Amino acid sequence: MRALLPQLLRRDRQSDRVVPRSGHTAWLTSFTAGAMTFLAVFALALSMAAGRMADRWSDALARTATVRISAPADQIEMQTRAVLDVLATTPGVESARALSDEEQRKLLEPWFGPDLPVDSLPLPRLVELTEDSTGYDADGLRQRLLAEAPGAVLDDHTRWRRPLAVAAGRLRLLGLVSILLIGGTMAGMITLAAHAALAANAQVIRVLRLVGARDSYIARAFVRRFTLRALAGSAVGALLGMIGVAILPSADTAGGFLTGLGFTGWGWLLPAVLPLLAAAVAFAATRFAAFSRLKELT
Amino acid sequence: MGHPVISFENVAYSYGGGELLSDMTLRLAPGSFHFLTGPSGAGKSTFLKLCYAELSPTAGHVTLFDREVRSLGRDDVAQMRRRIGVVHQDCQFLDHLPLAANVTLPLTVSQREIDNRDLGDLLAWVGLKHLADALPPSLSGGERQRAVLARAIIMDPEVILADEPTGNLDWEMSLRLLTLLVELNRMGKTIVVATHDMNLIRQAKAQIAARVLRISNRRLQLAGADL
Ligand SMILES: Nc1ncnc2c1ncn2[C@@H]1O[C@H](COP(=O)(O)OP(=O)(O)OP(=O)(O)O)[C@@H](O)[C@H]1O
Ligand SMILES: [Mg+2]
Numbered sequence: 096m097r098a099l100l101p102q103l104l105r106r107d108r109q110s111d112r113v114v115p116r117s118g119h120t121a122w123l124t125s126f127t128a129g130a131m132t133f134l135a136v137f138a139l140a141l142s143m144a145a146g147r148m149a150d151r152w153s154d155a156l157a158r159t160a161t162v163r164i165s166a167p168a169d170q171i172e173m174q175t176r177a178v179l180d181v182l183a184t185t186p187g188v189e190s191a192r193a194l195s196d197e198e199q200r201k202l203l204e205p206w207f208g209p210d211l212p213v214d215s216l217p218l219p220r221l222v223e224l225t226e227d228s229t230g231y232d233a234d235g236l237r238q239r240l241l242a243e244a245p246g247a248v249l250d251d252h253t254r255w256r257r258p259l260a261v262a263a264g265r266l267r268l269l270g271l272v273s274i275l276l277i278g279g280t281m282a283g284m285i286t287l288a289a290h291a292a293l294a295a296n297a298q299v300i301r302v303l304r305l306v307g308a309r310d311s312y313i314a315r316a317f318v319r320r321f322t323l324r325a326l327a328g329s330a331v332g333a334l335l336g337m338i339g340v341a342i343l344p345s346a347d348t349a350g351g352f353l354t355g356l357g358f359t360g361w362g363w364l365l366p367a368v369l370p371l372l373a374a375a376v377a378f379a380a381t382r383f384a385a386f387s388r389l390k391e392l393t
Numbered sequence: 394m395g396h397p398v399i400s401f402e403n404v405a406y407s408y409g410g411g412e413l414l415s416d417m418t419l420r421l422a423p424g425s426f427h428f429l430t431g432p433s434g435a436g437k438s439t440f441l442k443l444c445y446a447e448l449s450p451t452a453g454h455v456t457l458f459d460r461e462v463r464s465l466g467r468d469d470v471a472q473m474r475r476r477i478g479v480v481h482q483d484c485q486f487l488d489h490l491p492l493a494a495n496v497t498l499p500l501t502v503s504q505r506e507i508d509n510r511d512l513g514d515l516l517a518w519v520g521l522k523h524l525a526d527a528l529p530p531s532l533s534g535g536e537r538q539r540a541v542l543a544r545a546i547i548m549d550p551e552v553i554l555a556d557e558p559t560g561n562l563d564w565e566m567s568l569r570l571l572t573l574l575v576e577l578n579r580m581g582k583t584i585v586v587a588t589h590d591m592n593l594i595r596q597a598k599a600q601i602a603a604r605v606l607r608i609s610n611r612r613l614q615l616a617g618a619d620l
Pocket of ligand 1: 408413431432433434435436437438439440482
């Protein structure tokens with residue numbers, strides 16, 4: 096196998112001419128490789144954008160929520176204790192603790208400056224809770240809080256993002272599956288084209304066998320041709336696909352998901368690898384087709 | 394007598410119906426010259442195909458250069474065909490390549506150098522130098538037959554099998570071809586020529602010790618020396 100690549104690339108004019116050029120299979124192979132690579136570039140961009148989004152949103156979900164307790168000064172300690180008791184017995188809540196005055200001052204500092212007299216202001220008390228991996232029942236918790244501490248409000252503002260993060264993860268997977276399907280389809284099409292070329296050249300192959308050609312020699316004439324065609328077609332497809340991705344509006348100017356579709360930094364190298372993969376697929380598919388076909392001849 | 398280059402041991406062949414060739418035993422010594430005759434359809438071409446491993450016997454053993462044909466892998470068969478030059482009855486060419494490229498095809502597929510002077514001499518000898526660039530479909534039957542002979546000997550093979558090589562040639566050209574085969578035989582090559590042409594056989598026997606094999610009633614016989 097290792098010696099095959101140099102042989103494949105070395106231009107052997109004699110053996111190249113041995114198999115006649117066949118117009119339609121050549122065109123079909125290049126076109127298929129080009130179109131499939133074009134699609135694969137978009138699937139790749141989709142997959143990578145979804146991946147970036149899934150990562151960002153999962154990070155944002157720190158699995159925390161806050162309970163805000165607003166009550167008259169004489170009741171606040173009692174209600175805070177009640178809230179902590181409720182949280183301690185709520186399934187899905189890993190831990191809960193009341194923020195100290197010092198922490199509350201830090202939270203408010205960006206808005207009101209460092210000299211805020213926290214003690215003298217009727218600020219709500221904050222309880223931070225951390226959920227475990229199973230999560231808790233937010234509606235149930237709200238009702239229990241209402242019964243035990245009327246001044247407590249559960250704020251779980253980051254929860255809505257969770258299904259989106261899961262969806263983004265699925266989307267990334269879908270993109271990768273699409274690339275595999277595209278690769279499989281291309282392998283299938285090229286196998287068919289190779290079989291058509293082999294069938295059209297049955298007489299040529301017979302003559303070559305009669306004058307002492309090895310199977311590997313005959314196969315190479317076809318494999319070389321199909322591999323180079325797939326490489327060329329795929330390179331054009333990849334280039335067009337990358338141009339297509341590049342002229343989409345940039346993520347920075349507009350924000351949001353669809354506009355975030357693109358490659359960043361080293362990511363641009365990935366679509367450039369697709370033609371090499373396409374060539375490898377064509378190589379394997381044609382070689383397999385050629386050897387299985389040649390075995391049927393004497 | 395050295396090791397036989399081709400040997401048949403109780404060989405039989407059938408294309409699926411009844412047996413076409415039965416119980417053939419034969420040893421071709423290196424450097425021998427044989428003619429193969431028999432009525433049309435007797436199985437002369439089939440016999441030659443057994444000699445270059447295009448067909449495997451349905452019974453018995455064919456041995457080429459001390460190797461049993463059935464034990465040969467596909468690459469071994471390819472290797473074997475480089476040592477056996479075949480002049481096919483139905484001259485098979487690559488129609489998209491010019492005559493010269495067709496003649497050098499055995500060199501091309503075995504990735505050997507092509508010496509253009511040798512090629513020129515060879516084409517001149519078979520009288521095809523002026524047609525080196527012609528495509529095979531535009532050649533006459535006789536021209537094709539001479540081209541296929543040139544292709545058969547370009548690898549300098551040890552054995553030459555010719556199936557009706559003079560079928561489309563006039564007498565003068567047939568004699569020229571015979572002279573070439575006799576010359577090749579004198580150089581030590583083993584030669585088998587399937588032919589109907591009794592005049593050709595007589596002419597050859599005047600020059601060398603050729604033996605005549607005959608296929609009749611599915612068997613191989615040594616024909617009388619008084620042809
Ligand atoms: N591939 C094949 N399948 C079935 N039958 C075949 C095949 N090739 C040849 N035959 C039959 O086998 C018989 C012998 O054929 P073969 O070509 O060996 O005869 P031959 O002696 O060379 O005849 P000729 O002198 O006309 O060239 C013929 O009856 C032919 O029809
Ligand atoms: Mg015949």
